[in-house]
Amino acid sequence: MSDMASPVSSARQVSVRQDIVPRTFVRSQVSPDLPPPLAVGGVIGWMRDNLFSSVLTSSLTLLSIAFLIWALPDLVRWLFIDAIWSAPDGDACRAPGAGACWAYVNAKLEFFAYGSYPRDMVWRVDLTLLIGAGLAAWLLWPSAKHKAAALVLFLVVYPVIAFHLLHGLGPGLRATLSLLADLFGSKPLADVAANSLPVVGTNLWGGVFVSLLVATVGIVVSLPLGVLLALGRRSKAPVARFLCVMLIEIVRGVPLITVLFMANTMLPLFVPEQWSPDRLMRPLIGVALFASVYMAEVVRGGLQAVPKGQFEGAMALGMSWWAMMRLIILPQALTIVIPGVVNSFIALFKDTTLVAIVGIFDFLRAVDTARLDPVWAGPTISATGYVFAATFYFVFCFGMSRYSMMMERRLTRGRSH
Amino acid sequence: MSSAPAGVASQTEPPRTPFWRADWARGALWQALLLSAFVWLMWAAIDNASVNMRARGVPTDFGFWNRPAGFDINQTLVPFTSAGSTYGRAFTVGLLNTLLVAFFGIIIASVLGFLIGIARLSRNWMVARLATIYVEVIRNTPLLLQLLFWYNAVLAPLPNPRQSVELPGNIYLNNRGLFVPEPLFGVGFDWTLWALGIAIIASYAVKRYAARLRVETTKRLPVGAIAFGLIIGLPALAFLLAGAPLSWSTPELRGFNFNGGVRIFPEFVALLLGLSLYTAAFIAEIVRAGVLSVSHGQSEAASALGLPRGRLLRLVVIPQAMRVIIPPLTNQYLNLTKNSSLAVFIGYPDLVQVFAGTVLNQTGAAVQVISITMAVYLVISLVTSAGMNLYNRRMALAER
Numbered sequence: 001m002s003d004m005a006s007p008v009s010s011a012r013q014v015s016v017r018q019d020i021v022p023r024t025f026v027r028s029q030v031s032p033d034l035p036p037p038l039a040v041g042g043v044i045g046w047m048r049d050n051l052f053s054s055v056l057t058s059s060l061t062l063l064s065i066a067f068l069i070w071a072l073p074d075l076v077r078w079l080f081i082d083a084i085w086s087a088p089d090g091d092a093c094r095a096p097g098a099g100a101c102w103a104y105v106n107a108k109l110e111f112f113a114y115g116s117y118p119r120d121m122v123w124r125v126d127l128t129l130l131i132g133a134g135l136a137a138w139l140l141w142p143s144a145k146h147k148a149a150a151l152v153l154f155l156v157v158y159p160v161i162a163f164h165l166l167h168g169l170g171p172g173l174r175a176t177l178s179l180l181a182d183l184f185g186s187k188p189l190a191d192v193a194a195n196s197l198p199v200v201g202t203n204l205w206g207g208v209f210v211s212l213l214v215a216t217v218g219i220v221v222s223l224p225l226g227v228l229l230a231l232g233r234r235s236k237a238p239v240a241r242f243l244c245v246m247l248i249e250i251v252r253g254v255p256l257i258t259v260l261f262m263a264n265t266m267l268p269l270f271v272p273e274q275w276s277p278d279r280l281m282r283p284l285i286g287v288a289l290f291a292s293v294y295m296a297e298v299v300r301g302g303l304q305a306v307p308k309g310q311f312e313g314a315m316a317l318g319m320s321w322w323a324m325m326r327l328i329i330l331p332q333a334l335t336i337v338i339p340g341v342v343n344s345f346i347a348l349f350k351d352t353t354l355v356a357i358v359g360i361f362d363f364l365r366a367v368d369t370a371r372l373d374p375v376w377a378g379p380t381i382s383a384t385g386y387v388f389a390a391t392f393y394f395v396f397c398f399g400m401s402r403y404s405m406m407m408e409r410r411l412t413r414g415r416s417h
Numbered sequence: 418m419s420s421a422p423a424g425v426a427s428q429t430e431p432p433r434t435p436f437w438r439a440d441w442a443r444g445a446l447w448q449a450l451l452l453s454a455f456v457w458l459m460w461a462a463i464d465n466a467s468v469n470m471r472a473r474g475v476p477t478d479f480g481f482w483n484r485p486a487g488f489d490i491n492q493t494l495v496p497f498t499s500a501g502s503t504y505g506r507a508f509t510v511g512l513l514n515t516l517l518v519a520f521f522g523i524i525i526a527s528v529l530g531f532l533i534g535i536a537r538l539s540r541n542w543m544v545a546r547l548a549t550i551y552v553e554v555i556r557n558t559p560l561l562l563q564l565l566f567w568y569n570a571v572l573a574p575l576p577n578p579r580q581s582v583e584l585p586g587n588i589y590l591n592n593r594g595l596f597v598p599e600p601l602f603g604v605g606f607d608w609t610l611w612a613l614g615i616a617i618i619a620s621y622a623v624k625r626y627a628a629r630l631r632v633e634t635t636k637r638l639p640v641g642a643i644a645f646g647l648i649i650g651l652p653a654l655a656f657l658l659a660g661a662p663l664s665w666s667t668p669e670l671r672g673f674n675f676n677g678g679v680r681i682f683p684e685f686v687a688l689l690l691g692l693s694l695y696t697a698a699f700i701a702e703i704v705r706a707g708v709l710s711v712s713h714g715q716s717e718a719a720s721a722l723g724l725p726r727g728r729l730l731r732l733v734v735i736p737q738a739m740r741v742i743i744p745p746l747t748n749q750y751l752n753l754t755k756n757s758s759l760a761v762f763i764g765y766p767d768l769v770q771v772f773a774g775t776v777l778n779q780t781g782a783a784v785q786v787i788s789i790t791m792a793v794y795l796v797i798s799l800v801t802s803a804g805m806n807l808y809n810r811r812m813a814l815a816e817r
Contacts, residue, residue, distance in 0.1 A: 050542035057541045064543045239448040243455060253798035254791045255755035261773050262791070265783035269469045270462040350559035357761060364562055371569070383570035390558045390566075397557035 079387075090376035100384045101376070108370045112388075115206015115361045124197065125209050128165045132158065132216070140403065142410060155220060166213075168199040202280040206361030208392070210280075214287055214352040214362065219345055221288035226295025227334075231325065233296065234303055244296070251293040256354050260286045264358040283355040291348045298340035302333035335411050342404035346397045364389055466784065473781075481780040482508075488775055490766045492682050504776050511771035512793060518688055518767065519754040525693035526753060527746075530700025537705050548701065555698035561759055563695055568687035568763040578674050587667045587678075595681040596668035603662030612655035613648070620644035684765035688757065696753045700746060707742035708734065740812050747805050751798055758794075768793060 036045070052058040082099030084092045086106070093101035105112075114122050135158055138150040169177065174193050181190035205213075232244035251259065263286030268276040277285065306329055314324035334341075356365035367385040371377070436442045470477050482505045489499045494513040497506055536548035555563070573592060575582065581589040581596075589596040620643070627638040656663070668678030711734050719733040760767035761774055768790060777786040 050540065053540065057539075060539070060541050060544050064541075064547055067547075237444055237448050237451075239452050239455075243451070249799070250791075250795060253795040255758040255769070255794060257758045257761065257769055258773065258787060258791050258794065261769075261777075262787050265777070266466075266787055269466045269475075269784065272465055273469065273472075346557070353559040353561040354759070356561075364559065364565070368565060368569075379574050382573070383566070386562060386566040386570050389562055390554075393559055393562065394554065394557045398553065401557070 090378050090381065093376070093380055094378040098380060100387065101378065101380050102384065104370075104376045104381055104384060105388045107376070108373075111207065111370055112363060112366050113208045115210065115366055116204045117206065117209075118200060118204065121198075121200060124165045124200075128162045129209060129212070131161065132212075142407070164197070166200070166205070166209075167202070169193070169196040170199055202278055205280065207366045208363045210361060211349075211352050211363040214284060214355055214360075215345075215349045217284050218287045218291040218348045218352070222291035222295040222344070222348070223341075225288070225292035227299050227330065229292060229296035230299035230303060233300055248293045248296050251290060252297070256287075256290050256351055257357055259290050260354060260358050262286065263289075279358075280360060283358050283360055287348070287352065287355065290351070291344065294344050294347070295341065298337050298344055299333065301340060302335075302337035303329065305336050306332050338408055338411065339404055342400055346400050349396060349400070350393065363392065470784070476780060476782045476785075479782075479785055481776075481782055481785075484780075486776070486779075488779070490771060492685060492766055504780065507776055508768075508772050508789070511766060511768040514765070514771075515754070515757055515760075515767040515769075518685065518692065518757050518760070518765070519750075522689055522692040522696065522753050522757065523750050525689070526696035526700055526749070529693060529697035530749075531704055533697060533701035534704025534708070537701060538708055552698045552701055555695055556702075560691065560695045560756055561762060564687060564691040564759055564763055567691050568683065572683045572687050578670060581670075581675075587665075589668055589675065592683070593674065593680070594683045595686050596675045596678050597681065598665040598667045599677070599679045601664045601666055603664065605659035605662045606656075608655045608659045609652045612652040616647040616651040619651075620647050623647070682765070684760070684763050687763055688760050688765045688767075691759075692753055692756060695756070696749055699749050699752075703742055703745045703749065704738075707738040710741045711737045743812075744805060744809060747801060751801055754797060755794060 036042075040048075051061045078099040080099075082097065084098055084101050084103050087093065087101075087103040090101070090104065092098065093104060110119070110122075114125055117125060135150060135154045138144050139147060139154060144150070169192075174196055177189060177193035180186070181193055229244050229248060232240045233248060235241055235244075260283050263282045267282055267285065271277070310328055310332065311324065314328040319327070352362060353364040355362055356368075361369075367389045371381045371385045467477065469475075483503050485500070486502050486504050486507045487499055488507075490497055490507065490510055492514060493510050494517065495506075495509060496502075497510050533548045533551060536544050537552065539545045539548075575590060575592040578589075578591045578593055581591040583589055587598050623638070623643050624640050627640045630636050630638060666677045668675040668680075670676075715733055715737065716729060719729045724732065757767055758769040761770040764770065773786055773790045777783060780786070
């Protein structure tokens with residue numbers, strides 16, 4: 001630094017004496033900086049700082065390199081070089097020394113995606129997923145307009161359409177619809193009732209779309225229910241508070257599997273015989289309940305973080321309790337807890353794999369079943385299937401966490417100082 | 418009807434709110450409605466359940482508890498036979514297996530988690546990067562997938578006992594499980610344990626004496642070295658004096674299987690591995706956040722006072738980080754315990770697999786069995802959080 005300052009100061013001194021000694025050579029520009037010594041800057045300097053700063057650090061670095069040399073080549077060979085990319089059946093994959101059997105994943109891709117859904121009707125699943133993806137993109141795109149409309153479409157219209165597309169209308173619903181059509185003399189309603197898609201029972205549903213369905217239902221139900229439970233827990237009314245605390249603490253204290261067992265075996269006992277929920281409906285209820293109580297705790301954290309002055313200010317303006325919550329408190333509380341909310345979404349998405357315990361054919365169950373297929377069975381099949389499934393889950397969960405980080409930055413942009 | 422008294426009152430004292438518009442009355446009304454809705458719901462559920470259970474011929478009492486179970490469990494910590502043992506005994510076996518895997522899982526996950534959390538904070542770029550990759554991959558994939566991977570893709574393709582993988586220390590790994598030497602304790606081994614107990618008490622006494630000595634005379638005793646010497650030396654002395662009463666039964670290949678030693682079932686190995694590796698990633702993040710939460714000024718001030726790095730960490734950073742770390746850490750321990758219920762997917766006989774699985778299927782007593790299972794986990798959770806609240810209160814007092 002000192003060698004940078006000296007030419008400047010000497011230049012100034014010289015310029016003062018210019019009238020006295022007119023013909024002195026004066027450098028008019030600062031001489032260019034020399035590059036830093038090799039050991040400080042550049043790759044070598046970086047390595048000295050970050051990899052070899054002390055004996056301990058250096059040995060750790062060498063240990064890590066040794067680990068990578070030991071693991072990485074084998075991994076790359078297994079995943080890519082020795083992998084079987086296309087084969088009609090499992091013979092090539094059973095050969096000794098063969099790597100991952102991607103041909104098997106390719107052959108089973110439809111099964112992984114749709115389970116046993118009738119193959120000539122999978123367009124119904126595709127269409128449902130496409131509409132859902134479009135609405136989700138609309139909701140999640142940061143600068144999109146009319147998000148309220150998208151929310152209504154997603155929460156109210158989309159479930160109806162999705163049910164109609166995926167399941168179709170059963171005879172009971174169809175009769176009700178045509179009765180309503182007669183009652184109101186409505187032509188489109190009669191058309192829907194007459195030309196409904198054939199019913200595909202939930203026992204045929206499976207694969208990725210069931211995983212996404214369980215996760216979506218969990219997310220869509222848990223957010224409003226979680227907010228309600230959190231408000232109940234913070235309310236001054238002892239009965240509401242006691243009921244909410246009891247529900248939250250009981251469900252949070254037990255594993256999801258027992259909640260699913262309960263939904264599967266006890267729920268049908270608790271309702272009249274004719275109301276007994278569908279076999280897919282039961283785990284959906286269990287997962288939604290489980291996700292809601294965790295969401296309630298996240299939202300409660302946000303409610304506690306809102307300064308008391310906000311409550312008092314809203315009350316001083318004469319707002320009713322609901323107006324205060326809706327306009328002042330919840331917008332702030334929910335912004336604070338966005339990371340927590342996304343974390344519980346990620347946990348929920350991973351937890352959807354557990355519905356397999358009550359006989360639902362989700363994506364992981366499909367992968368776990370397909371590996372037993374005698375046509376393909378072999379020593380590498382299990383690992384291939386699991387690596388494929390892990391990639392799928394990783395992409396979703398990692399994407400969610402990155403999205404939440406981005407949103408957090410956007411929302412707190414005006415607030416940080 | 419009852420508005421008459423209010424009307425009279427409003428004539429004598431004009432600006433009084435009629436009680437049906439008062440806050441307390443509205444609150445009471447809402448609460449009464451909520452309570453009656455809840456009671457009605459409960460009553461309807463119980464009524465329906467009793468009707469449905471009678472219609473399906475499902476038992477409504479706990480009589481099954483003392484009836485013989487008639488099925489086998491491979492890993493049992495207490496004696497269990499399919500012929501003579503009851504369903505109640507099966508419950509005990511399942512509960513003990515859950516606690517066993519949770520106990521070892523917590524130990525391994527803590528050690529690994531602390532190491533990885535510190536590695537993520539390391540100034541060594543490579544170590545920090547590797548730790549980050551580990552945490553991200555583990556946290557973003559489902560635990561069930563990892564368990565199935567360990568069980569079906571790693572442990573199942575292992576060779577048969579004749580071609581076992583031999584690990585140092587007479588440990589053998591094959592598709593029937595992990596075979597490790599079994600310690601056989603001879604007469605007089607209890608002396609060693611007594612010596613260990615005495616050493617621990619003595620170390621504690623030395624620590625207290627050293628603290629007093631430092632306050633009174635500023636003299637510093639090497640407490641760590643003394644305690645280490647006591648805890649290792651005293652039991653070792655007792656062990657040698659008693660004539661080294663310990664021998665090992667090593668596993669040996671006889672025909673197609675191993676004799677001697679302890680067989681650890683592959684289900685247990687897979688579950689322990691999966692649970693500890695999964696939880697370690699979460700613990701690593703907690704440790705990292707805890708260490709980062711200690712403000713930089715604290716370590717700078719400690720350095721300015723001339724504390725060497727080791728004591729700086731031990732006396733300044735770690736105590737403050739632990740205050741942030743311990744509550745979420747306890748939560749992770751609870752999560753690990755609850756997640757051990759995933760054992761049912763790979764056939765490890767834990768509480769859920771044995772009791773809520775086999776016993777439920779055989780007896781059909783769904784309501785009773787699920788309630789008991791949930792109650793067990795609930796009791797574990799509530800006891801732990803009660804302890805946690807106590808700890809938090811103590812820490813909060815110590816703070817200011």
